[in-house]
Amino acid sequence: MTSRANWLLAAVALPALGWVALSAVWLVMAVLGVPRGFDSRTMTLTEASAVASHADAALLLRDGADPNAAARLRAGLVMNAGTTMTPLEAATGAIRSGPVQMLVDRGARIDERNYAVLWCGATARRNGDMLRFLESQRPNQPRIDCAKIRALW
Amino acid sequence: MIAWIVTAIMAATVCYSVLRIPLQVTDSLIPMLDAQRSSSVIGAFASGATNAGYFRPLRAAQIQALFELSNGHYFAAYKGFQAATVLVVFALFLAVLEIDSRQRAAALLFALTVLMGLHTFRGTVWEAYPVNHSLEVVAFCLLALLLARSRGGRWADAAAALTFVAATFTVESGLLVWVVIAAAWLTGARGISRRGVIVITVLLAVYLAMRFGYLRTGVPALSERSSGFGLRQLDPAELQRRFGAWPYGFYAYNVLSSMLTVLFSEPRAGIWTTAAEFARGRVAAGTIVNIVSSTVTTAVIGWFAVARRDAWTRRAFDRDDQIVLVSLAVIVANAVISYGYTKDEIMGPAGVFYALAACVSVAVLLSRPFQPASSALALILAMTASGWVVRTAGLHYQMNLMTFYDRNEWVYVDDWLVEQKSTPATEAGKALVQQLREDALERAAVNPYLLSPRLDQWFR
Numbered sequence A: 001m002t003s004r005a006n007w008l009l010a011a012v013a014l015p016a017l018g019w020v021a022l023s024a025v026w027l028v029m030a031v032l033g034v035p036r037g038f039d040s041r042t043m044t045l046t047e048a049s050a051v052a053s054h055a056d057a058a059l060l061l062r063d064g065a066d067p068n069a070a071a072r073l074r075a076g077l078v079m080n081a082g083t084t085m086t087p088l089e090a091a092t093g094a095i096r097s098g099p100v101q102m103l104v105d106r107g108a109r110i111d112e113r114n115y116a117v118l119w120c121g122a123t124a125r126r127n128g129d130m131l132r133f134l135e136s137q138r139p140n141q142p143r144i145d146c147a148k149i150r151a152l153w
Numbered sequence B: 001m002i003a004w005i006v007t008a009i010m011a012a013t014v015c016y017s018v019l020r021i022p023l024q025v026t027d028s029l030i031p032m033l034d035a036q037r038s039s040s041v042i043g044a045f046a047s048g049a050t051n052a053g054y055f056r057p058l059r060a061a062q063i064q065a066l067f068e069l070s071n072g073h074y075f076a077a078y079k080g081f082q083a084a085t086v087l088v089v090f091a092l093f094l095a096v097l098e099i100d101s102r103q104r105a106a107a108l109l110f111a112l113t114v115l116m117g118l119h120t121f122r123g124t125v126w127e128a129y130p131v132n133h134s135l136e137v138v139a140f141c142l143l144a145l146l147l148a149r150s151r152g153g154r155w156a157d158a159a160a161a162l163t164f165v166a167a168t169f170t171v172e173s174g175l176l177v178w179v180v181i182a183a184a185w186l187t188g189a190r191g192i193s194r195r196g197v198i199v200i201t202v203l204l205a206v207y208l209a210m211r212f213g214y215l216r217t218g219v220p221a222l223s224e225r226s227s228g229f230g231l232r233q234l235d236p237a238e239l240q241r242r243f244g245a246w247p248y249g250f251y252a253y254n255v256l257s258s259m260l261t262v263l264f265s266e267p268r269a270g271i272w273t274t275a276a277e278f279a280r281g282r283v284a285a286g287t288i289v290n291i292v293s294s295t296v297t298t299a300v301i302g303w304f305a306v307a308r309r310d311a312w313t314r315r316a317f318d319r320d321d322q323i324v325l326v327s328l329a330v331i332v333a334n335a336v337i338s339y340g341y342t343k344d345e346i347m348g349p350a351g352v353f354y355a356l357a358a359c360v361s362v363a364v365l366l367s368r369p370f371q372p373a374s375s376a377l378a379l380i381l382a383m384t385a386s387g388w389v390v391r392t393a394g395l396h397y398q399m400n401l402m403t404f405y406d407r408n409e410w411v412y413v414d415d416w417l418v419e420q421k422s423t424p425a426t427e428a429g430k431a432l433v434q435q436l437r438e439d440a441l442e443r444a445a446v447n448p449y450l451l452s453p454r455l456d457q458w459f460r
Helices: A003-032 A045-050 A054-062 A087-091 A100-105 A115-124 A128-136 B002-020 B029-037 B041-049 B057-069 B074-097 B102-117 B119-126 B133-148 B154-170 B172-186 B194-214 B236-243 B248-264 B273-279 B285-307 B309-313 B319-337 B344-367 B374-411 B413-419 B427-442
Strands: A071-073 A083-085 B227-229 B232-234
Touching (some): A003 B102, A003 B374, A045 A054, A045 A071, A045 A087, A054 B374, A054 B427, A087 A100, A115 A128, B002 B102, B002 B119, B029 B041, B029 B057, B041 B057, B057 B154, B074 B102, B102 B119, B102 B344, B119 B133, B119 B248, B119 B374, B133 B172, B133 B319, B133 B344, B154 B194, B172 B194, B172 B319, B227 B248, B232 B236, B236 B248, B248 B319, B248 B344, B273 B285, B285 B344, B309 B319, B374 B413, B413 B427
Antiparallel strands (some): B227 B232
């Protein structure tokens, strides 16, 4: 077999062979439980709301998490920097439909004190689902000027 | 030996992703609640034979048997069975290909990524209903081809007949086993004797007579499910309105779409995604990768067919011809029996046989004497092989998304059961739902938010 013919073999086989090697490493890491940081069960209720993880939010609420308490939102989930906010505030950052109704059903408050912040947060993130939800919860409140409201994002 | 190791690693990654996905709410929970109410495997078998629109007695019996054998460990029983089926499919895939040269080994590596990367495989492998009958049919078809190309004998005939009965009693697409056997026989594979093929053809006639004549289970109606058409999904009401009076044009569209989706990765589930994405302003990189890798691979299979046309005209078929011709027959037949609606997963068997045809064609291409244009060919093949690797990675990404969505679905399982009018009336039923819900929620899932949003663009 010529060396040029080997090129053809390599062209066909090497990409897949590389994938097989990666797969082997992946399987070994999976057996060892690495990387643990990706495990969604390490989230706070705020983080679960931000990343639309209904399952984690349900587990955390079941275990007694306060739906109105501000908690950690780690760096890289919605913003580059870490911060602290309430689950509803974090839910305005979700690009998938978040567990907002679940939070409200379990006692999260939407009132004149936080409505404008949530509305402006959802507007900034162009979160249509959240805006529709907030529209249905709108308290008697004058027109919101987001320039004068505390910015979440 | 190396071929087995490589195949085992690839299969293990699929099993790993399968085992991370919870038993899903839709399609799994109600059959399990039925199994809880059913008194026996025989009762489930009888019930599965008389459902309106479907004839799937062995599927119902398997769900029942696993439920009873699970001893309360439902996830382990159903998912363990699913993972075992994955391993069987990969083993049969390798056994059919008979890797006996460097070219064939290289082509196998390529073909494994085609097998896993093709979008039809994703739908075939990930779901548990709670028994994955789509994957079982793939295994039955591969087993039939293996038997057809074996040394033969009475045992091979008997095993082929048994395979046909098991496949057709599991799900309607099991009829593809007959297509495999008939096409293999027509191309000179004599592992199953003429008498064996006749017996299986008689069994096919009995099946059709029983289903449409005696049991009158009929065929699924237009109004049963949504289907893609043109640039979008049409719901059952719109399908009925547009095609109810004369559905044959819609059926022809579905057959053609199903064939094209295997050969060119377009359209997807009946929807022309490139045009739809273009209309939205941007064609995703993953869509381009899918179409280019599939088109080049199909071109190689086409080259093989053209190169062998003289031999085929003389009815001189070697083992590679048999694999390619049977694969083409399965692709056409799978598309024809999927006339009622288009979904990527129902073309699962066709996708697996496409990978077989790709392996053989690439192996033959690699065996040809070196030509001046081979440098360009090497570049094209390397890009195509890399495209299939991207698609294989996409399989795991998409299965991870399924894990995330399925886990979330369990949060609202009670609402879903109310919608389906299937809320369990007994304490045992409620306890089963609660156990499955807890089991799903307690499982770890990698949240897609933690991964790069760009992956959505690459893994389509």
